[in-house]
Structure formats: C-alpha cells, structure tokens
Amino acid sequence: MLDWLIVGGGIHGTSISNALVKTGKSTHENLRVVDPHPEPLAVWNISTSNTGMEYLRSPGEHNLDIGSGGLKRFARERHSGNAEFYSRYQRPTLALFNAHCKSLIKENDLAELRINATALSLKKMTSSFVLQTTSGEIESKRIILAIGSSDCLSIPTWAEVLIAKACPVAHIFSPHFKQQREKEWGRAAVIGGGISAVQLALSLAKEKPGKVILIHSKVLKTNQFDADPCWLDARCLRLIKRQSDFGERRRIVDNARHWGSFPEEIRRELDLAIRKGALVCRLDSVLTATGDQSSVKLKMSSSEETEAELVVLATGHKRCLPGGNFIKQAINKLDLPCAPCGFPVADEYLRWSYGLFVTGPLAELVIGPASRNIIGARFAGQRIISAEVQQRQQIKELKYSYFERRRTG
Numbered sequence: 001m002l003d004w005l006i007v008g009g010g011i012h013g014t015s016i017s018n019a020l021v022k023t024g025k026s027t028h029e030n031l032r033v034v035d036p037h038p039e040p041l042a043v044w045n046i047s048t049s050n051t052g053m054e055y056l057r058s059p060g061e062h063n064l065d066i067g068s069g070g071l072k073r074f075a076r077e078r079h080s081g082n083a084e085f086y087s088r089y090q091r092p093t094l095a096l097f098n099a100h101c102k103s104l105i106k107e108n109d110l111a112e113l114r115i116n117a118t119a120l121s122l123k124k125m126t127s128s129f130v131l132q133t134t135s136g137e138i139e140s141k142r143i144i145l146a147i148g149s150s151d152c153l154s155i156p157t158w159a160e161v162l163i164a165k166a167c168p169v170a171h172i173f174s175p176h177f178k179q180q181r182e183k184e185w186g187r188a189a190v191i192g193g194g195i196s197a198v199q200l201a202l203s204l205a206k207e208k209p210g211k212v213i214l215i216h217s218k219v220l221k222t223n224q225f226d227a228d229p230c231w232l233d234a235r236c237l238r239l240i241k242r243q244s245d246f247g248e249r250r251r252i253v254d255n256a257r258h259w260g261s262f263p264e265e266i267r268r269e270l271d272l273a274i275r276k277g278a279l280v281c282r283l284d285s286v287l288t289a290t291g292d293q294s295s296v297k298l299k300m301s302s303s304e305e306t307e308a309e310l311v312v313l314a315t316g317h318k319r320c321l322p323g324g325n326f327i328k329q330a331i332n333k334l335d336l337p338c339a340p341c342g343f344p345v346a347d348e349y350l351r352w353s354y355g356l357f358v359t360g361p362l363a364e365l366v367i368g369p370a371s372r373n374i375i376g377a378r379f380a381g382q383r384i385i386s387a388e389v390q391q392r393q394q395i396k397e398l399k400y401s402y403f404e405r406r407r408t409g
C-alpha cells in the first residue's frame with residue numbers, strides 16, 4: 001500500500017510530489033502520480049506553447065520548487081542571470097521556467113513516480129483508499145486530487161457545430177488546436193479578449209501581418225496579474241478564512257479574479273501591431289457561423305461578416321466542477337461536502353475528508369483566486385504537509401491527556 005497517491009501530474013501534482021519528496025514526507029517507493037499523459041506537465045506544455053507566449057505572467061518566485069529562490073538560482077547557474085527575466089516583476093521567460101521544471105523533475109526522479117492511467121473511481125476502506133484506474137486498482141493511505149480544469153473548456157454553441165463538421169475551428173487549449181494551426185491559412189480570427197487571445201493574435205500577426213482579426217465581446221482591460229497580490233497572504237485570505245458560508249466564499253473568489261485581462265506591456269505590443277496594420281481588433285460577438293472543411297464565415301451581432309481559414313477560440317474555461325464522472329462518483333460514494341457551486345468544502349489543510357486532499361481549482365474556496373496558479377501548488381503542498389504535522393500533534397495530545405487522566409485519576 002502507498003502512503004501518497006496523487007491524481008494528476010500537471011503543475012500541481014508535480015509540484016506537490018516534489019515537495020513531499022524534498023521535505024522527506026515521503027519516499028519514492030511510497031508515492032505515485034496517476035496521469036494519462038506519458039510526461040509530467042503535458043497540459044501546461046501544450047497550452048503555453050499554443051498561445052505563443054514568451055514570458056510568464058507571474059514572477060520568478062512562483063515556480064515548482066519548495067522555496068521561492070529555486071528558479072533564480074537555476075538561472076544564475078546557467079549563467080543567464082537577469083537576462084531571462086522581464087520587467088520589474090521579474091517574469092521569467094517560458095523557456096527558462098520550462099528548463100527549471102525539467103531540471104527539478106530529473107534531479108528528484110519525479111517522472112519515475114508516474115503511473116500512466118486515468119482515475120475512474122474512488123473507494124474508501126477502513127484506513128485507506130482504493131483508486132480504480134484504467135490500469136487497475138491502487139491502494140493508498142492518502143489521495144491528493146490535482147486534476148486541473150482542462151475538461152472545462154468554454155466552447156460557444158455555434159463553434160461546437162462547426163468542430164463536429166471538422167471545420168477549421170479549435171479551442172486554443174484543445175488537443176485539436178495543433179492540427180488546425182499547422183494547416184495552411186490565409187486569414188485567421190481569434191475569439192476572446194484575455195491574455196491568451198491577445199498573445200495568440202500577436203503571434204499569428206507576426207507570421208502573417210494584416211491577416212488577423214481579434215474579436216472580443218467585452219472592452220479589453222489590462223491588469224498586471226490575474227488577481228491582486230494581496231491574495232497571496234493573510235491580507236486578503238482572511239476574507240475567506242473567516243467566512244464559513246462557502247456560497248459567499250465563491251462570490252468573493254470570483255469577484256477577486258481579473259477575468260479576461262492582460263498586462264500593460266502586452267497592451268503596448270497590441271497597440272503597436274494595430275498601428276502597423278498587422279492586426280485588427282473588433283468589439284463584437286459572433287452570432288452565427290457557417291463553414292466547411294476549408295473556411296468559416298462568422299456573422300457578428302453588428303451584422304458584419306468575416307471569413308477565415310483558421311478560427312481559434314481563446315474563450316478560456318467555463319465555471320464547471322472539473323473531473324467529470326470521477327469526481328461526481330467520489331462525491332456520491334464518499335458523501336463529500338460541497339458548496340452550492342458544487343466545489344469541495346475542504347478544511348484549512350485542504351482535507352475534503354480524512355486522508356483525501358484537494359489542490360488547484362478544487363481548493364479554490366480555501367486558497368482563493370491564486371489556487372489555480374503556480375503559486376497555488378506551493379501553498380497547497382505546504383498545507384497538505386502541515387496537515388500531517390497537525391495530525392501527529394493531535395495524536396500526541398490525545399495520548400498525553402489519556403496518560404494524564406490515568407496518572408491523576
């Protein structure tokens with residue numbers, strides 16, 4: 001039987017496996033990570049390369065290691081120093097961030113922890129769990145759910161119809177994007193107004209200046225980060241900590257996120273590209289669309305029309321409970337508490353129930369808006385590890401009071 005089993009080997013699962021190994025809370029033998037992708041961080045690698053982004057939005061302190069200085073040290077060791085950091089926020093290049101992840105994974109043998117499978121269902125035993133996967137059953141004392149939200153892509157209904165007809169339409173984070181992107185195109189339309197939409201539009205416009213249109217239904221807005229940095233510490237976190245109503249916590253977390261925004265420097269790049277005529281931005285929304293396997297015609301609410309050989313939906317994620325049937329089954333079978341929005345009601349240590357932990361989107365109502373981000377993985381790892389310490393402390397206190405009672409009674 002394992003001590004720890006992590007479901008999902010993306011940014012969160014990999015970061016927490018690193019924390020468990022590096023802090024000595026687990027040996028390699030007693031820890032496994034279940035994920036259908038052969039390599040760690042597969043979803044991250046695909047999504048970030050699809051956008052064409054060069055820099056991360058978050059600072060270099062937010063990385064996969066247990067301390068905040070790991071990425072800086074790594075940059076110094078490869079003699080790139082500050083060259084690979086951008087702006088006063090020290091945002092690392094994607095290449096540096098990825099190289100640091102690779103080095104951590106290699107140094108700590110994290111890829112060897114992986115079991116190539118999908119989790120299907122979860123069963124509670126007396127003092128352990130049994131996870132049913134596509135490669136058989138695995139028993140573990142503790143489970144960490146680190147499944148991300150890649151199954152919650154937001155795809156408009158008009159686009160669903162076209163994707164089913166194999167038209168050149170794809171969500172930027174879907175597995176079909178690469179195939180569509182590699183096809184020959186003359187004009188491209190990007191739908192969305194957030195950071196990924198703008199980064200992709202800029203990258204396409206570099207390739208074919210004057211042939212790209214960015215269609216955004218809301219006024220473009222800038223924000224350095226996707227939530228105020230006060231959410232990284234007690235200044236804002238106490239707003240949710242003292243709130244026992246998880247419906248209210250959901251409202252606070254949703255309001256705290258700057259959905260669909262991007263940093264000022266990307267705005268400057270966008271303005272320059274528009275001035276040079278490399279791309280066009282249109283405040284409009286798609287009403288209907290028709291197409292075949294080579295092109296698509298979009299009809300806007302302004303009644304204008306646009307035709308393109310590549311349509312990319314940079315429409316982000318919808319607010320759904322991730323994990324599909326696997327999580328629904330676990331909720332029913334283990335009678336797990338949920339907020340009105342369907343998300344886990346977990347304690348301060350991210351325990352959804354005894355021995356069952358959550359991270360990423362599933363931990364949002366405890367960690368706050370940073371939960372889905374890279375730093376959220378470090379916060380989750382710290383809380384999960386301190387749950388163990390707290391538990392041992394409680395057992396010690398119980399034993400102590402038992403002996404005290406016997407001695408005095």
Ligand SMILES: Cc1cc2nc3c(=O)[nH]c(=O)nc-3n(C[C@H](O)[C@H](O)[C@H](O)COP(=O)(O)OP(=O)(O)OC[C@H]3O[C@@H](n4cnc5c(N)ncnc54)[C@H](O)[C@@H]3O)c2cc1C
Pocket residue numbers: 007008009010011012013034035036037041042043044047048051055056057058062117118119120146147148149150173196323326359360361372373374375
């Ligand atoms: C383009 C882009 C740029 C971003 N930039 C930044 C940034 O600059 N800074 C920042 O802090 N954050 C950033 N983020 C946000 C965030 O860091 C990522 O979304 C992060 O990758 C989420 O990690 P995760 O492990 O929760 O999810 P994922 O990376 O999706 O990993 C979850 C894994 O779980 C697996 N899984 C799911 N269900 C099961 C199952 N039933 N059984 C087994 N395995 C399962 C999936 O296959 C996947 O491999 C960015 C996100 C994107 C998309």
